[in-house]
Amino acid sequence: MDSMFQVLPDRQTRFHANDLNLAKSMADASYQVVINAADITGHVEDITNRIVEQTELLGAVASSIEDMTDINTCIATSAHELLVEANIVTDRMSEVQAAATRSIGEAIGLIDDTATIVNRLPAIKGALDEIARAVDGFGEVARLRDRVVRRVASIAESTARNREHCEDILEEVAQLNEAEQETKEDSKNVSNQCLQLSDLGSELYYTILASGVETADTPFIEVVMETAKTITAALEAALDNEEIDLASLFDENYVQMPDIEPPKYTTRWLPLIEKLIPPICEPLSTITPDVVLCTITDRNAYMPVNNLKFSHSPTNDPAWNATHSRHRIRHRDRISARIARSTKPFLVTVFRRRLGDCTQILKDVSSPIFIGGRLWGNVRMLILIKVENVDYILKQMDIHRAVERMRGDDAAGTGKRTPDLETERPKPHRDYPKKFCFHHAGRLKIIDNHDIQLFFAKDRLVFIQTEDGKQHSVRSTLSDLEEKLDGSQFMRCHRNYIVNMNKIEYLTNWFNRGYLLTLKGETKTEIPVSRVFVKHLKKYIEFD
Template sequence: MNRPLNAKALINGDDAVFGSPVEQQTRQAANLGGVIQDVADRVGVLSVTLAEVSGDVQDVTALYKSKTKGFQQLRTGVHSMAERGRQVVHAAGEALDTAANARARVDETSHRLKQVMQDVSALTAHVNDISAQLSRVSHSMVEVTKISAHVSELARQTNLLSLNAAIEAARAGEHGRGFKVVAGEVKELSNQAGNATAEISKTMDALGAQMNAAIAQAGAATKLADQIRNSTDMVGADVEVLPKVLTVVHQVQTDIVGAARAIGDDLNHAETEIDQMTKAVETASVSLASASDKLTALTDTSEQMISLTARLGVDTVDTAYIRAVQQVSRQVAERFRDAVEAGQILLNDLFDEVYVPIEGTDPQQHITRFTAFTDEVLPPLQEPVLKFSDKVVFCAAIDRNGYIPTHNVKFSHPHRPNEADWNARHGRNRRIFNDRVGLNAGQNQQPFLLQAYRRDMGNGEFAMMKDVSAPIDIFGRHWGAVRLAYLV
């Protein structure tokens, strides 16, 4: 029977290739084990690297998604600004036309106001002339009154003379009869003159009262006319300035229209640029999301390869952790089964999926019907694993939905108000971790699942870790798993 030759051994001059078949199989098994271990180590490094790259891509993807939203909002804002800019240009154009029309109307109104002011000045002059004439008439009436009084005095004296003449004529008897007739006529004439002067005086008194009232009204009219003239003088000054002001306003409006049109052009250009940038960012976001999905799938494949090499029975760097988590998962499953059989907890309560939010917690914590039970039974099983290696970060049971009811003591501090970052690092118990790693661990039903991932340590710091989990089965029902996380 011909034996297969090891070409590599022949090339290297290895004489052992010609040993017995048992020796050859032993050597081949040893070589195969070494190759498998080497492959496992390399795949392990690859999975960690892929997890790290996948985390970076996810960060960039998340950043691009946020930026995409920001660009979309910016695009909406620029669209709105551009539309408002066009409205401003339109409004500024209308304002410019309005200013031009107003300036034309003001010019026309200014001309009319100047004419009105001239008319008011002429009217004021006429009122002043009338007032002066009334004053002169009043003075003449005073003179007439004086003359009338003098005539009245003459009539009185004439009446006295006629009375004396009549007396003398009576004494003269027949010789004074003609003189008596003359004296009677003189008396009648003086009586008429007295009556006339009395009527004149009465009329002059009435005219004097009316004249005084007219003079008073004319004085008031003169005063009012002077005030109107002063006001129209000031209005005239304002009217003369107003066209100049409107000219300046028109120029400013012209400048505004020009600036608004320039802004509108810039906004239109920016609108086009932002549209292009938004489309580019959206395209990049989609590409990154696709790359992230492919990297996640590749990471899953590398993790499956790690699991396959581990199941071949070859010890790798992860073997000790795999065995440790499997042992703890068996202990937890046994403890859960014993508790159900002893009536310590009902099976339905142990599989409760009603996660009641705990008020005042941030990040949100939840409680179920089995939380108090796991708080009692899990710490003695989980805490000792933390001493297994200084690389171990945590060991905790997680249900099939990603809920960790009872975490390690160092991660189970009460939440502090308004300190979400601190709580996220130190109060990780009673929380739902439904991320990829958490859900994969809780839902896996294979003997074990080995995953690599990047853990957020806060403040922008990350640590590359591996997560090995083993399922927990209770009376044929899958409850969840025990997770053991350790630094790479």
């Protein structure tokens, strides 16, 4: 039987028993280093992504504040112009009113002293009375004008204050943005250091395995190496049968398919690969419950095909496609590029991956495919690593049996299903605090969870607020509380707020695709849900 050990040193040259034990210990240690480095790298990347989202949010806030500042400036300018015009109108109205009053008096006096127009007196006096009433109306208009002017002056004063506040906020936003950029750079440096540590651990692990030391990964390595040989033979047979020419098989012109997100690509050799590879790789994707997938990528990390569960037809939903339609895609991350270009007989790589709402630590076992002495690509098998409170344990005997059954060796099979450690292990029960206490009048006062409306941070302190609006300080941080609280009842909706989901009464659309929560109680407290936490809110509430 061909195996990886044909390309490794002969058994007679291996370590003595004590050296072998030491080598296995080193393999375990280096493997654990790689897992930890991958986990840390993933967390750092999550932090970096959240910083990017917050930076975008800060940009939107700054833009809104700048718009508000411009509006306030326009209001203040318009109010000033209105005041000037109003004063001019007032002066003109006063002049008209005074002139009209004088004219009425003179007209009435003239009428009283003139006997020749006695017959026309009633009509003239009636007209003059109408003029007098109109002049009185001028006075009422003037009073209303004064009221409006006072209101406009108040608005102008308020907008001036608002403009000053906006300018202060813009300055603070700029400082916060600068600090977040520095944090992002620090996160990048930490990520690079973790990747270097992962590379060193992987290299040490490879060296130990290549020396002939057997570990739990040995059966996976054997299967992947044999699969690479099988695929190499199949592609060379296709060349011999003139199903494809060498130039087309090494085609690197990736043509993007239209109107699909994330992007998908085709090549000249794709039809041949779609015919040859699935029958070889699909059975390997189920040899143990922990195998996530088994497929190939070319030397540029292009994945032409995938297993059936990840090869659904694309839809108009990019998020759904990214999880369920993962064939004909190009991987552009550093780890995929490193695997795709590897020419070592095998490679074991550990990395952290986010797929939809699920985060996994995966082990990638790969082996190169050579055509005519040239690297074409790699066979890749992804295996789930279950990291819990105890070290990762893999039942080597179960894997060997699964491999033997895959090869058709009935004598090795027992007919029993390989146990899935994740589903069969009892789920740990976690107790959440049902009450909280805080200092009050020299004593500790107890409050039930169902009476708590929200937790919030203000001026570097954290407070509990109840439905009656009363607030009590607690000696904790929101992050610590978030870890302690029952996630089915309390949700972090903002960096400054944790809200009791049972206390929400109304939901209102807010700016930048966020929401405003109105809570039950006497005060009708309003709490923002920032865009970053909207996805968490949608886990609690069914939206139409």
